[in-house]
Amino acid sequence: MKKSWKKFIKSFKPSYSVVFMMYHVIPGAPVKRNAQRHDFDKGEYEKAKTMYDKLVTKTSELKMAPAEVFLVKGKRKVVQRQQFGPVKDLRVFKMSA
Secondary structure: OHHHHHHHHHOOOOEEEEEEEEEEOOOOOOEEEEEEEEEEEEOOHHHHHHHHHHHHHHHHHHOOOOEEEEEEEOOOEEEEEEEEOOHHHHOOOOEEO
8 A cells, every 4th residue: 555655646756857068168169068868757856866966076076177967856947056167158159069
């Protein structure tokens, strides 16, 4: 009985995803953006949060700049964001796909 209730409640919880965006800057060319998204099932906040924390520590260890890491709830709501390098300045420039 408890399993069915947990399964029922889990169906109403949001899904989570971790997004890693790296920007490639070459002078005289448009800024290139590379995004990788890792999706998690509904109600798996703990797994998504641990992956987000690991990704932030690894990115800061390797000093990969400019880059951004997002923890997204559902499809759009950003729960946490970490930026490495001058990301705000790069968003002004022309982007290529």
